[in-house]
Amino acid sequence: MTDLGPNKELVGIPGSRDALATPALILDLNAFDRNLDALTMFCGQAGLRMRPHAKSHKCSEIAKRQIAAGAVGVCCATLKEAEVMIGAGVPGVLVTSPIVGARRVNSIASLAKTGERVMLVTDNPINHLELAETARREGMVLDLLVDLDVGMHRTGTASPQAAVALAQQIADHPHTRFRGIQAYSGRVQHIESYDERQNIYNRQMNILRDALAQLSRAGLKPDIVTGGGTGTHDIDRDLGLFTELQTGSYALMDVEYNLVTLRKDAPSPFETSLFMQCSIVSNNAAGMVTLNGGFKCFATDGPLPKIQDKTFPGAAYDWFGDEHGKMSLALGTNETPALGSPVTLVTPHCDPTVNLHDHLHCVRGNKLTAIWRIDARGVL
């Protein structure tokens, strides 16, 4: 599984970015490095630990750089992500979605037996017993966090009372250890207005505040209070409830997050580091050309990809089917762009876009400097 795709001979060659066989997912390493530094500085000043979410990048090379930048570990959404990260030597893995069902729960045993500790969340006493029974059978102790629903009803215990009861059940079982609490609010992250986001989020976080007070009264003070995202990190700091943040998109950014006012005093602390490079593959119609990237190249759950290319000022992207995109040229553009010309786009929603691709083409300026495999790609 060391296949690096059709561009591997271009690594290290000056000007190679423009010569890439496309569609090619691009990581601008200078912008990426600055994003990592910006979060490290922010969390350092706030006294928050970083456990960035690997579901955004699904790439162990990125995870290693996040650890090098001071993260205590990474979050994973799936067991495959956890397996890949642990296999690549990434420490501090927390699986943030409940793992349910006999075949899934059994795979956790093999993960935990790699020696590297893995932490899981659970939101249900039946699921806890399933996990604990596996741990008992394997002769090990599983580190568990209670997932708390703060209003989205996606996962999590339905109330602070249920969270405390589940924490007690975990603490009481000889094969599970209660490590902490998770409270994540997904949809709020993308609300563009800071004030509106803060208002909704603060109300949700009262549920977490209540749960923490009840846990404390029950003698179950959590080591770890984890949650937050790129959209709420500034608010998370002011709340003072979390011990660590699960920010993911900050490292890459996308059209969606570029619309969000991220901080009160520094609205855009992170830069776009992730891009898609497509090529013009047909140019026979007036006022437009066809790019080789469509529904299979970009996530379609959010806004449109955005053309970000000095060569084509005023050009706009629209969907053109599974494999193609339409690039409308700015009014008054008389010259037809040449076949094969590269076109750079900002991706609409980074997480599901990255998941469509097998490789990240790392560039500094116009040079391809490395190709990283998106080794945790997929839904498993």
Next chain:
Amino acid sequence: MTDLGPNKELVGIPGSRDALATPALILDLNAFDRNLDALTMFCGQAGLRMRPHAKSHKCSEIAKRQIAAGAVGVCCATLKEAEVMIGAGVPGVLVTSPIVGARRVNSIASLAKTGERVMLVTDNPINHLELAETARREGMVLDLLVDLDVGMHRTGTASPQAAVALAQQIADHPHTRFRGIQAYSGRVQHIESYDERQNIYNRQMNILRDALAQLSRAGLKPDIVTGGGTGTHDIDRDLGLFTELQTGSYALMDVEYNLVTLRKDAPSPFETSLFMQCSIVSNNAAGMVTLNGGFKCFATDGPLPKIQDKTFPGAAYDWFGDEHGKMSLALGTNETPALGSPVTLVTPHCDPTVNLHDHLHCVRGNKLTAIWRIDARGVL
């Protein structure tokens, strides 16, 4: 690359379908076989050859079964699809999107040198010269079809005149051979009303009729006239312009195509054979549960996934983020479904959904009988 995922031990075990680690893409082989038979019978009676489009399934095992069912070859949208199909021994590969740019065109030489003939389309005299120069350098003759734009302006020559000129340029060059013409109309395929689809399509196909007449007058009668899809196959037969059909979705079907009246006298000749199996991973909220499949599991460019499960009558799916789906239970459902329960869904748009996954879990009834790799997955 023989990894078959976490379910490989379940192959051949009775009842194993319900035990699959999920999300798992399912191929119901009985329905799939009937779909292949239905198209074979249709094309046999119509005197049309079949060159099904592999962009729908991206799976060489499916392509082999399409060949066994009488197809003369398969269509491919990308070079990787073509490489994988040829590598697996699938004959008659036609790449239906123009291949543009030095690195891409150079890869064609290695494809053509595998011995198995590959056919390409082109829509541009400059692109033809790029292809021809590669063929000359490699000492070979490339088989080319002219791609004709019939109104979508995605790819294709802008007029029948331009198509004839390009065909002549191909025929005149010692290293390229003119094999035929491609006319594909993408968006029309999904128009639900038969009559509306037929009206729009017939007007578009007048452009093809004109091009064929002009080619004939120029002494450039094409061997191959290729196009058509699952949505137009019945109309394509009546038109009498094509020598072969590029139908792809007929083998799998999806929510989108299930809404289309496909034939005048047999509106639904094909069955859904492709399904997604998810599991219930959280059940703490009233009236709903959470499934482990979201934007990374289903294509989001079309309609919603549809829950198709006798166990949950009246239940409906909605998006719940990257990794999760919300299953609302029918009004009056009092029992909370158990954690881990499998849920079967029809996929919204099959092509980009298949592209999200690495494996097809082939079932007959409730038994997993094989796992096929989606070996041409990706955008390259």
